[in-house]
Amino acid sequence: MRAGRILVVDDEANARTALAELLRDEGFEVEMAADAFKALGKVESFSPHVVVTDLKMPGMDGIELVKKVRGADDGTAVVVMTAFGAVATAVEAMRSGAADYLTKPIDFDELLLVLDKVLETQALRRETRQLRQRVRDRVAPSNIVGMSPPMQRVFEVVDQVAPSKATVLITGESGTGKELVANAIHQRSPRANGPFIKLHCAALAESLLESELFGHEKGSFTGAMGRKDGRFTLADGGTLFLDEIGEISPSIQVKLLRFLQEHEFERVGGTQTLRVDVRIIAATNRHLPAEVTAGRFREDLFYRLNVVNLEMPPLRERRTDVPALAKFFLDKYTKENGKQLEGFTPETVDLLASYDWPGNVRELENAIERAVVLAPGPLIDPRFLPPSVTPRTTPTGAPIIPGATLADIERYAILETLKSTGGSTSKAADVLGISVRTIQYRLHQYSEAPRSEIEVVRKGAVADET
Numbered sequence: 020m021r022a023g024r025i026l027v028v029d030d031e032a033n034a035r036t037a038l039a040e041l042l043r044d045e046g047f048e049v050e051m052a053a054d055a056f057k058a059l060g061k062v063e064s065f066s067p068h069v070v071v072t073d074l075k076m077p078g079m080d081g082i083e084l085v086k087k088v089r090g091a092d093d094g095t096a097v098v099v100m101t102a103f104g105a106v107a108t109a110v111e112a113m114r115s116g117a118a119d120y121l122t123k124p125i126d127f128d129e130l131l132l133v134l135d136k137v138l139e140t141q142a143l144r145r146e147t148r149q150l151r152q153r154v155r156d157r158v159a160p161s162n163i164v165g166m167s168p169p170m171q172r173v174f175e176v177v178d179q180v181a182p183s184k185a186t187v188l189i190t191g192e193s194g195t196g197k198e199l200v201a202n203a204i205h206q207r208s209p210r211a212n213g214p215f216i217k218l219h220c221a222a223l224a225e226s227l228l229e230s231e232l233f234g235h236e237k238g239s240f241t242g243a244m245g246r247k248d249g250r251f252t253l254a255d256g257g258t259l260f261l262d263e264i265g266e267i268s269p270s271i272q273v274k275l276l277r278f279l280q281e282h283e284f285e286r287v288g289g290t291q292t293l294r295v296d297v298r299i300i301a302a303t304n305r306h307l308p309a310e311v312t313a314g315r316f317r318e319d320l321f322y323r324l325n326v327v328n329l330e331m332p333p334l335r336e337r338r339t340d341v342p343a344l345a346k347f348f349l350d351k352y353t354k355e356n357g358k359q360l361e362g363f364t365p366e367t368v369d370l371l372a373s374y375d376w377p378g379n380v381r382e383l384e385n386a387i388e389r390a391v392v393l394a395p396g397p398l399i400d401p402r403f404l405p406p407s408v409t410p411r412t413t414p415t416g417a418p419i420i421p422g423a424t425l426a427d428i429e430r431y432a433i434l435e436t437l438k439s440t441g442g443s444t445s446k447a448a449d450v451l452g453i454s455v456r457t458i459q460y461r462l463h464q465y466s467e468a469p470r471s472e473i474e475v476v477r478k479g480a481v482a483d484e485t
Contacts, residue, residue, distance in 0.1 A: 021046045023138050028058040028072035041127055055079035069137055074101040074108055082112050089116030096137045163199050164347045165340040169332035180327050181207035188324045189302040191331030194381030197302040205258040213257030216250050221266035229271055230287050239288020255295040265305035272317045279323040334376040341372045348387035361397040370401055374408050433461055
């Protein structure tokens with residue numbers, strides 16, 4: 020017995036009913052439609068795997084039905100039936116998206132073979148989609164947005180390292196999402212049901228950092244009113260994420276190295292040796308090999324931490340992820356702020372994709388949050404992006420108005436006027452209605468400008484003064 024949903028479309032009632040009965044006898048679930056318009060309604064309500072339709076029908080013909088069914092892109096296949104002398108029309112239907120065609124009178128065994136082939140192809144396509152989705156789910160952590168090749172490599176490493184007990188060192192510029200990756204490793208590991216404890220090592224003084232890591236006993240230092248468990252104890256059975264590991268002092272480095280080697284430690288002021296089951300994931304934006312060479316970071320600790328290194332790419336190296344990230348943050352902050360925003364203008368998307376984002380994903384997130392707060396909607400245009408993202412001059416150097424500051428406009432006016440006067444500060448001062456001293460002062464301020472922009476006016480100004 021066969022399985023599958025078939026919709027038979029034919030304006031001839033006897034032919035339609037006879038074919039439907041034969042298909043039901045074979046085990047198919049069958050619905051019928053007398054014309055193409057009714058067929059479209061059945062496609063929506065019945066969701067057939069295959070539509071078997073006559074080509075020549077009053078009103079909308081079979082070719083138009085093929086186009087509309089395939090245009091819906093819901094995976095429904097179409098097999099067309101045509102008179103023997105109209106094979107050319109059937110070929111046209113195939114070009115429009117039909118899966119196959121049969122000539123009338125229909126050979127039922129041939130129809131069954133065609134249906135089996137079409138249903139098998141559909142099953143293979145569904146299986147392929149499911150496999151691809153499983154792969155995406157496997158290698159792309161749900162809390163990280165990005166499908167660019169650099170991020171795919173990150174996801175692959177996450178997937179490979181997560182099941183292990185290996186210590187991981189995540190490196191990369193600030194704002195690239197190192198903490199998110201650390202959390203993704205934890206969530207995909209056998210420790211996922213355990214705690215994920217994090218500590219920003221650069222945020223605490225040395226004495227407080229030691230206490231936060233290892234805990235302390237009552238009276239071990241001023242203000243220690245009682246025993247306190249440290250992050251190692253709190254992370255028992257889970258993962259401890261140490262952010263900015265490159266900032267810890269030599270004495271803390273020694274104690275951390277001991278834990279990595281022996282899996283034991285003592286609380287500050289205590290004598291009892293404690294053992295916990297904790298996986299360490301560390302992160303830094305420093306180049307630790309250079310820190311080792313400079314004597315600021317222990318070489319043996321570096322090798323203990325760097326069992327698996329995962330380098331996070333900066334946002335400028337994964338520009339294709341910017342639109343998806345921007346949309347992710349747009350959805351997040353429109354919801355948080357109770358606003359109705361649909362998206363970005365094309366100009367805004369171009370600006371977001373072309374900007375270098377020195378602050379990486381964190382800077383992009385802040386820029387989108389700012390834009391969401393300022394934009395009245397429904398689309399975010401460049402006016403609501405931070406000035407650092409939006410160029411304030413045209414390709415010719417002229418300032419964009421609105422968008423440029425008064426200082427930008429004044430600078431452009433002075434430099435262009437000096438160029439037109441051959442660099443004469445006195446002539447430029449007359450044209451602009453300001454003093455020569457003001458122009459000279461401004462030129463001194465512009466000394467950081469590109470050489471090509473002010474070289475001529477400097478030479479002219481010197482000649483004018485002499």
